[in-house]
Amino acid sequence: MCSELAICVEHLSKCYQIYDRPQDRLKQSLWRGRRKFFREFWALRDLSCTLRRGETVGVIGRNGSGKSTLLQMICGTLTPTAGTIHVNGRVAALLELGAGFNPEFTGRENVRMNAALLGLTPSEIDARLPAILAFADIDDFVDQPVKTYSSGMFVRLAFAVIAHVDADILIIDEALAVGDGFFTQKCMRFLREFRETGTLLFVSHDISAVLNLCDRALWLERGTLRQEGTAKIVCEAYLADISDQQRRELGVNSVAAPAPKLPTPPRPTLPPVDQRLPYLNHSRFRNDIELFDFQPDAAAHGTGGARVIDVVLADEHGATLSWAVGGHTVQLMVVVEALIAMERVIVGFFVKDRLGQMLFGDNTFLTRADNPLAVNAGERFEAKFLFALPILPPGEYSIDIGVAEGVQAAHIHHHWAHDALLFRAHTSSVTTGLVGIPMLQIALERLS
Numbered sequence: 089m090c091s092e093l094a095i096c097v098e099h100l101s102k103c104y105q106i107y108d109r110p111q112d113r114l115k116q117s118l119w120r121g122r123r124k125f126f127r128e129f130w131a132l133r134d135l136s137c138t139l140r141r142g143e144t145v146g147v148i149g150r151n152g153s154g155k156s157t158l159l160q161m162i163c164g165t166l167t168p169t170a171g172t173i174h175v176n177g178r179v180a181a182l183l184e185l186g187a188g189f190n191p192e193f194t195g196r197e198n199v200r201m202n203a204a205l206l207g208l209t210p211s212e213i214d215a216r217l218p219a220i221l222a223f224a225d226i227d228d229f230v231d232q233p234v235k236t237y238s239s240g241m242f243v244r245l246a247f248a249v250i251a252h253v254d255a256d257i258l259i260i261d262e263a264l265a266v267g268d269g270f271f272t273q274k275c276m277r278f279l280r281e282f283r284e285t286g287t288l289l290f291v292s293h294d295i296s297a298v299l300n301l302c303d304r305a306l307w308l309e310r311g312t313l314r315q316e317g318t319a320k321i322v323c324e325a326y327l328a329d330i331s332d333q334q335r336r337e338l339g340v341n342s343v344a345a346p347a348p349k350l351p352t353p354p355r356p357t358l359p360p361v362d363q364r365l366p367y368l369n370h371s372r373f374r375n376d377i378e379l380f381d382f383q384p385d386a387a388a389h390g391t392g393g394a395r396v397i398d399v400v401l402a403d404e405h406g407a408t409l410s411w412a413v414g415g416h417t418v419q420l421m422v423v424v425e426a427l428i429a430m431e432r433v434i435v436g437f438f439v440k441d442r443l444g445q446m447l448f449g450d451n452t453f454l455t456r457a458d459n460p461l462a463v464n465a466g467e468r469f470e471a472k473f474l475f476a477l478p479i480l481p482p483g484e485y486s487i488d489i490g491v492a493e494g495v496q497a498a499h500i501h502h503h504w505a506h507d508a509l510l511f512r513a514h515t516s517s518v519t520t521g522l523v524g525i526p527m528l529q530i531a532l533e534r535l536s
């Protein structure tokens with residue numbers, strides 16, 4: 089196998105023998121293969137693919153298409169019926185929930201056992217244990233038997249181990265679907281860093297996660313490779329296929345011919361609020377967003393020359409909110425303490441979804457470009473951003489806050505607080521797309 093390749097799979101197949109009745113299994117052993125009492129089911133059939141070193145590849149496909157079977161065979165936990173697999177490098181995998189964990193052992197004991205199985209020496213395990221436990225962040229549960237764990241805790245611990253064993257190849261099956269938003273963000277940050285040097289094979293039903301992380305994608309269908317290519321092209325084809333199928337199931341036909349071009353009606357001038365809000369806000373589609381408190385100990389980077397000491401989302405008059413409504417005007421208020429003197433302060437923010445995709449953000453640079461703010465060590469200052477909150481699809485979100493010094497194109501970060509503020513959209517009128525923007529007007533009229 090060429091040293092450029094991390095994984096090479098050739099003509100891989102997995103066939104299960106399906107017995108309709110338990111007694112058929114017994115008959116099969118008695119007849120010693122002279123008669124067949126089972127049906128064959130090919131979970132994977134003649135699949136070939138390669139992963140180059142350093143590539144991040146997503147595996148997508150409907151339920152039962154063979155994704156987990158492929159990953160398990162690459163990891164060696166399932167034996168192929170036919171075909172070959174070559175793997176070049178140290179592999180760490182996160183497959184089925186709880187796989188590789190002894191339910192009677194404590195979290196700490198399982199960490200030691202798994203890290204040893206993945207090739208760490210006892211002294212390496214001792215040195216890395218604090219970092220593994222800090223990553224998992226499951227407090228005192230670490231000394232409880234893992235049979236008492238929730239699925240989220242399992243994933244936290246299992247992910248923490250594979251993140252600290254210097255793997256060359258990481259193989260992850262749907263793990264991110266189980267953790268909460270905060271942990272998913274942490275994993276995504278780790279995976280983005282891991283991608284710089286390592287090879288990642290990643291199964292997910294979350295197409296945004298695949299698009300966000302992967303260079304390439306493999307689309308499996310009924311145990312065969314239907315399409316492979318860049319993540320964007322494969323994911324688009326997959327989504328189009330799902331939508332075609334839904335249309336067929338609903339009996340809706342495609343539009344046969346494009347509509348004739350009509351003159352554009354004149355645009356009315358309207359105040360900048362979503363015209364649907366009065367209706368939406370009295371319905372179950374109101375975009376209710378639960379806001380959590382500022383996380384002062386959130387992961388951060390920067391020189392340490394400044395410290396974000398408070399972040400709140402407030403209404404337009406400055407009253408702190410604990411719930412917000414998408415489409416309404418809100419104010420993000422950030423209080424910072426300068427720990428050194430700064431010449432040209434910039435404060436910025438980014439709103440991210442649970443996968444860490446940056447949805448929108450802004451900063452104070454242009455507002456103060458002609459009159460930069462200079463502060464002394466020990467001084468406090470506040471940035472305020474007044475904006476119409478987009479309508480957010482249900483899910484978890486966070487805000488990163490950055491305090492920098494310089495100009496837009498060249499600046500140094502004094503404090504970049506990841507996930508400083510967390511919030512959760514409970515209900516929404518928006519289900520597709522990353523955010524819904526407040527619509528000034530939507531119309532649908534018959535033209536005579």
Ligand SMILES: Nc1ncnc2c1ncn2[C@@H]1O[C@H](COP(=O)(O)OP(=O)(O)OP(=O)(O)O)[C@@H](O)[C@H]1O
Pocket residue numbers: 104105129130131149150151152153154155156157158
């Ligand atoms: N031990 C088994 N015996 C018989 N059939 C099996 C066995 N394990 C898996 N299968 C079948 O093999 C097919 C592929 O399963 P696999 O778990 O790889 O699919 P998947 O694409 O990962 O699905 P999902 O998205 O639902 O996790 C499925 O139809 C499944 O029912």
